[in-house]
Amino acid sequence: MRMFSALALWVAMSVSALAADPIIIGLNYPRTGHYKEEGLAQMRGALLAIDEINSQGGVLGRDIHIITRDTASRPEKAARNVDKLIGDGAVMLFGSVSSAVAIAASARAQQLNTLYFATIGYSNDVTGKNGHRYVFRESSSAxxxxxxxxxxxxxxxxxxxxxxxxxxxxxxxxxxxxxxxxxxxxxxxxxxxxxxxxxxxxxxxxxxxxxxxxxxxxxxxxxxxxxxxxxxxxxxxxxxxxxxxxxxxxxxxxxxxxxxxxxxxxxxxxxxxxxLWRAPELEQSKAGLAFVENFNKAYDLYPPSAAASAYTVVKQWADAVNRSRSYESEAVINALENYSYTLLKDAAQWRAFDHQNVQTxxxxxxxxxxxxxxxxxxxxxxxxxxxxxxxxxAQTHEQWQAERSKAGKPTRLQ
The missing domain is CATH 3.40.50.2300 (Response regulator)
Structure with missing residues (x-):
């Protein structure tokens, strides 16, 4: 009986310890080279979001931990980073400034069944002819x-x-x-x-x-x-x-x-x-105004759009995990598609047919x-x-389908 009780206690403690392990997300961003300033802003925005989420209990009872890799704004390096970040335990990846980087990195993430957020990357191709089920773009399109x-x-x-x-x-x-x-x-x-x-x-x-x-x-x-x-x-x-x-x-x-x-x-x-940091005042967004104030307190700077995009990605991913009760990519994708929300300005939506964030x-x-x-x-x-x-x-569904057809791509995300 004592042995059974000890075993039960050991199992309970092991389960508790496992549940307390942090969940890992990976930032694939330009720390050097072209766009390193935008990369630094993404890091700052992401860290602020993670601190806020963890202070409120994390996601599904687990803290978020971030790991990073430098893309140097080079597509081939960004794609290699995807393997390393996933190998180190990341369940979601985000980052990019260059559209070419977003396309290359998200294509590799797709092969590994891992969700990738193109934080910035304005080319239509990111969610157009090169779009797929495992990539979402936060920023506007061309x-x-x-x-x-x-x-x-x-x-x-x-x-x-x-x-x-x-x-x-x-x-x-x-x-x-x-x-x-x-x-x-x-x-x-x-x-x-x-x-x-x-x-x-x-x-x-x-x-x-x-x-x-x-x-x-x-x-x-x-x-x-x-x-x-x-x-x-x-x-x-x-x-x-x-x-x-x-x-x-x-x-x-x-x-x-x-x-x-x-x-x-x-x-x-x-x-x-x-x-831009003037937008929350225009849109009367309390969360946006709080973000501007908290970012300024943390870094003695007013936040640029790259920081806001990274902050939004982390917050929206965490929200989707909590709503779906799962860290698995498929469950999170389903929770995001056609989901409307208001965060740092007015209303926005993650569209289902192209995974483009449609916004002001x-x-x-x-x-x-x-x-x-x-x-x-x-x-x-x-x-x-x-x-x-x-x-x-924003492009209409019909315009998006025509663009995909012209490129010889399926008119539904794969």
Whole structure:
């Protein structure tokens, strides 16, 4: 009897210890190389979400523990990292800034039946022709940003001549196409453009591209560039005296770009954001305002969109685990599909047919330096010009199916 009691106690203690083991998630992000600033922001946002969840009891009674790998924004390295992160026990993976990284890493995760969140990665291909059952994207798509920015420009700056300088990879191509379609600038003989090598552009490439833009007589120069590339292009444009002559636009205009390039250089540039720290106030989001305050307390910084995306991913994954009562990818996928929620701004939804997060997109403009410096934080980089809800910007189911069919892909996620 004593032996039976001791055995029962040992089993109970073992079960209790097992239940208390942390659940592991993996962040696959750029700690070095292109987009390392956006990568750091993702890490900070994720850590804040994990601390909050763990302080409230974790998920299904277990704390979350994060492990990380550096992608250096290289797709092949990101894909290799997936094996290592899963091998180290991660049950969910997230991260990315480059769309090419998101596509490569999520494809490998699919082969290993593991859920992957593309935290950032704006190319249509992420949830379009390269979309699959195991990938969800938190950020907006190229179509969403292109339609929002295009609608604003068409209404407020009609009949302008464009010149496109575009990063030569999947995000750049789809973003340029979306902008052309929504600004009546599809005629490339009238609205010229040039591709910038990615990720190997040299200073001579920036000089030559911007000189062509200047010589074209364009009213609007579209820099379909992101992160480090956008910073270099804008610094070059200022040196050439172009920033005072034409309107510059950038499909994805982020806080980190303005921090790197400087408010004086970026002043007046128009673009889009899927989140900025001014959004919670506009949308009257208590959770969003709390996130801004808590992030500022933790890091002495106001959060950029990359941080908000990572925070949202971790929070939404944990919520789906709790609702499904399972850490298994299939159960979490089912809990996420067509799930609507409100977190850091207004309502959003994880669509079932493409796993795209459909949400409000903001057209923004970089503030002048004196406006930035007037705010106590010295970080009031962007003002919201207009907001567009998902119904105005997102691809329809029929458009998504047509895109998949054209690429020879199934019209249902596999």
């Amino acid at each position: 179509t969403m940003t292109g339609r929002a920015l295009g609608k604003y420009l068409s209404e407020n700056m009609p009949n302008k001549k464009y010149f496109y300088i575009t990063a030569d990879y999947t995000w750049g191509h789809s973003s340029e196409q979306a902008l052309r379609e929504n600004t009546n600038s599809l005629d490339s003989s009238q609205h010229k453009g040039v591709l910038l090598p990615f990720p190997t552009a040299k200073q001579s490439d920036y000089n030559a591209s911007l000189q062509q833009a200047k010589d074209s007589g364009a009213d609007i120069i579209a820099l379909v560039l992101y992160g480090h590339d956008l910073v270099r292009a804008m610094r070059t444009a200022e040196t050439m005296g172009l920033t005072d002559q034409v309107q510059f636009i950038a499909p994805n205009l982020t806080q980190s770009v303005i921090e790197q390039a400087g408010a004086t250089v970026m002043s007046g540039v128009i673009g889009t954001e899927h989140w 997109v903001y057209v923004v403009q970089a503030n002048e330096r004196n406006a930035v410096m007037a705010h106590p934080s010295k970080q009031d980089y962007l003002k919201i010009l207009e907001r567009f809800d998902a119904e105005q910007t």
